[in-house]
Amino acid sequence: MKRILITLALFAAVAGLPAAGNVTVYMPSPAGLADKLAADFEEKTGIEVKTFQGTTGEILARLEAEKANPVADVVILASWSDGLSMKETGNLVSYTPANADKAVPGWIDGDSMLFGYSASAVGVIYNTLIYPTMDADWDELAGADYTDQLAIPDPELSGACKDFVAGYVTEYGWDTFEALAANGMTVPGANRAALDAVTTGEVGVLVAGVDYNAYSSIAKGEPLAIYYPAGGTIVNPRPAMIMKTAPEMDNAKAFIDYLYSEDAQKMAADAYLLPGRADIPAEGRTQLQEIPQITPDWDSMMEIASDAAARINGLCD
DSSP: OHHHHHHHHHHHTSTTOOSSOEEEEEEOSOHHHHHHHHHHHHHHHOOEEEEEEOOHHHHHHHHHHTTTSOOOSEEEOSOHHHHHHHHHTTOBOOOOOTTGGGBOTTSBOTTSOOEEEEEEEEEEEEETTTOSOOOOOTGGGGSGGGTTOEEOOOTTTOHHHHHHHHHHHHHHOSHHHHHHHHTTOBOOSSHHHHHHHHHTTSSSEEEEEEHHHHHHHHHTTOSEEEEOOTTOBOEEEEEEEEBTTOTTHHHHHHHHHHHTSHHHHHHHHHTTOEESBTTSOOOSSOOGGGSOBOOOOHHHHHHHHHHHHHHHHHHTO
16 A cells, blocks of 8 residues: 555656656666566556667667757666766756655766666676686686686677776776786677677676676576676666657656656666665665675766777777
8 A cells, every 4th residue: 555655646746747648768778677667657647658779879879860850758878977978968957856865875966867767787797607606806807717708798889888897997997908808808799699698608707797687697597697896896877867859848757757666666676777766675686785886986987988988899809
């Protein structure tokens, strides 16, 4: 009963909430979560959700292609630094969503334009048939035990990997990635293709693999394990943003409110993401407070993220 009352109160509190119409939302993976969020929002509000689902790179490319004729109302990315870049170019609207007071500290930016409704982190994902156990730190993966057994997602396609690379080199410099590349690290593709390379045993180790993909595959019985190296990782809030050019502005705000509802947050948790509300626990995965973290300098990371991603691809050619 309490859950029902909270949900009803949330939507009753949204001033002028439309009873119909549509909202166009661009969302990254996991696809199953995007579909569930859209269906639940439609059921609760009567507002049709039109979605485009793709990687962060694909979403940004679509936004660029539609620049002269904007379509998206809400954009969700898997990269906080890319969200900050969108904010810097004046593309976003400030808004205070319902339940903002319950958000994880720091996961809504100071201007209330980026709403980290969930988060992921990257870790080391390994095939347990090749390496039964592992606990190597990032730089130790340059050792002989891992020669020609390393892959990394393409950081120009994976927002989470890109932000990790930017955060790591901001903290530690380039020595580790240069050593990993010299040890035979390859770039099989975006997150899913990179994980498939480890799942099939093509290589044994995925460097900077997105954690929710690993937890999902492990739950399906794949021979994988994941850990977060002691040197720390970047916990990357996934920013949802209201476009200044949103054709359906009221519906966009209603969708942002919905993302902080208890139901939406639990769906994020069920998809092995870290929920954006501090009062909703993660499910079937490492909790936020248990992850060794590099403290992100997002402004500095935003400045170097794209160039750093391109440099990884150049090193691993």
